[in-house]
Amino acid sequence: MGATEEAGRDGLGELIGIEHLDADEGEARARVAVVDRILQPYGLVHGGVYPVVAETICSKATYEAVAGEGKVAVGQSNSATFLRPISSGHVNAAARARHRGRTSWVWQVEITDDDGRLCALGEVVVAVRDSR
Amino acid sequence: MGATEEAGRDGLGELIGIEHLDADEGEARARVAVVDRILQPYGLVHGGVYPVVAETICSKATYEAVAGEGKVAVGQSNSATFLRPISSGHVNAAARARHRGRTSWVWQVEITDDDGRLCALGEVVVAVRDSR
Amino acid sequence: MGATEEAGRDGLGELIGIEHLDADEGEARARVAVVDRILQPYGLVHGGVYPVVAETICSKATYEAVAGEGKVAVGQSNSATFLRPISSGHVNAAARARHRGRTSWVWQVEITDDDGRLCALGEVVVAVRDSR
Amino acid sequence: MGATEEAGRDGLGELIGIEHLDADEGEARARVAVVDRILQPYGLVHGGVYPVVAETICSKATYEAVAGEGKVAVGQSNSATFLRPISSGHVNAAARARHRGRTSWVWQVEITDDDGRLCALGEVVVAVRDSR
Secondary structure (H helix, E strand, O other), X not given: OOOOOOOOOXXXXXXXXXXXXXXXXXXXXXXXXXXXXXXXXXXXXXXXXXXXXXHHHHHHHHHHHXXXXXXXXXXXXXXXXXXXXXXXXXXXXXXXXXXXXXXXXXXXXXXEOOOOOEEEEEEEEEEEEEOO | OOOOOXXXXXXXXXXXXXXXXOOOOOEEEEEEEOOHHHEOOOOOEOOOHHHHHHHHHHHHHHHHHHHHHOEEXXXXXXXXXXXXXXXXXXXXXXXXXXXXXXXXXXXXXEEEOOOOXXXXXXXXXXXXXXXX | OOOOOOOOOOXXXXXXXXXEEOOOOOEEEEEEEOOHHHEOOOOOEOOOHHHHHHHHXXXXXXXXXXXXXXXXXXXXXXXXXXXXXXXXXXXEEEEEEEEEOOOEEEEEEEEEOOOOOEEEEXXXXXXXXXXX | OOOOOOOOOOHHHHHHOEEEEOOOOOXXXXXXXXXXXXXXXXXXXXXXXXXXXXXXXXXXXXXXXXXXXXXXXXXXXXXXXXXXXXXXXXXXXXXXXEEXXXXXXXXXXXXXXXOOOEEEEEEXXXXXEEOO
16 A cells, blocks of 8 residues: 555655655665654654655555566555664665565665664565556 | 654644544544545555554553653554555544553554444554653 | 464474364464463563464464365464563463455454453464465 | 573473574574474474574573673564475574664564575564563
8 A cells, every 4th residue: 555656646755755766676765854844742753754664665666566567566564663763864764675476575674864873674565466 | 753742743743634533541543534645646545644643643642641750652663554445534543552561552553444444453562761 | 374274283383282262253262371381481481472372373263264265374474562471371362353355364363361461462464375 | 571591491492493503792593493393284384483483582692692781681572474484494593683772672583494595584672671
């Protein structure tokens, strides 16, 4: 249920300001500038930002890889473990496909701050289905 | 790292339009109207919306319960499993605290559509720490 | 990859002494007597026991439900959150299927002690595939 | 709630035949020979074996690192995603501590078969508490 930008539109991604970066096959990267509207009241990036970014880039990358075979990509699960808060700079996300199966792709995502410190870990499972 | 509205502001929650509903001790409920900006390109609610709502209501409810003892609530993990897409009406979230420990609260979250069908399951762990 | 007892044998389940209890459609229950060999050095039930029990009963119940249609059940993910240790009596597991889809079943599992206190929460996703 | 071998005993680990291998600070490795008693009825390694191994080595390594400061290690959560079955040889587990905080350690675990293929991913969170 993630964003695939099939039609070039990704409302939630735009809303939080996801900037997609270059990616190789089986990898995806993006970043989000830390601005007021993605903070929670303590002045830290809202924990929900990490799964949004992870879901967006993993679904998009899976979709782009399987669309040519007439398949669609549908988010199946999304988990995030928070290690260290981010309060300025960027939320930097790097995703790596650890499994590219016929029926599901499994991604691991690392979130770092601008000093390269690991701030969150994520896992996204994307189901691959025949498009109807 | 979730929203607690300590200062009455919750940027990400407002961005996706979270409407907080009445809740009892150890429970929290909210809903989000399905509008274009929370959809992904297939016309389904973006999978990232569910963890955002879950993180927001569970962090907020934990904070409100422990703030009186001089504690703060800090999101520790957030996982969602997607069962059925939502494409109209509301995303309805109901969270229940299954464990209210001295150092962490564990919440289960159910996401339903306006017909009461179960659409996603979530778990949010919120650490409780002394405020400094 | 869980136990289905297709052939009446479940090595790991027997090893830790799983006792299967009556279950309805979409539900499964089992218990494990707390004996020395399932404890860790502090005298508490080893945390690995909970996912073993959860995997075993959810895979078995899914298998029994889909085998008649020529399908097999294959464990896809298993997560457990530990809330309170158990050191005597039984590990009681109750699983409920929250989603019974064409390609996957999603189970929630509650682990309680003999006083009915909630000790762990689990989620097991079982993929349903055509048997070859 | 994992095994720490404080007293040199680890019932469940012995039961499934965990062989602890050399490890550096912040890392832990072990393997389990594939024998009948850890298989499920299809002849594949029971999915519960992976979280048992992960819980055992991550709890043990955390305990060994913090015991000198008068702390104990208590399993908090354990999740596994299954990618590919193992049916012979060894279950090889390599764990890496991605976060070593004052109150919790977060480990990622990779399970491979004897051909080096990735078969499962795991995450174990171990709480660090003052011993009483």
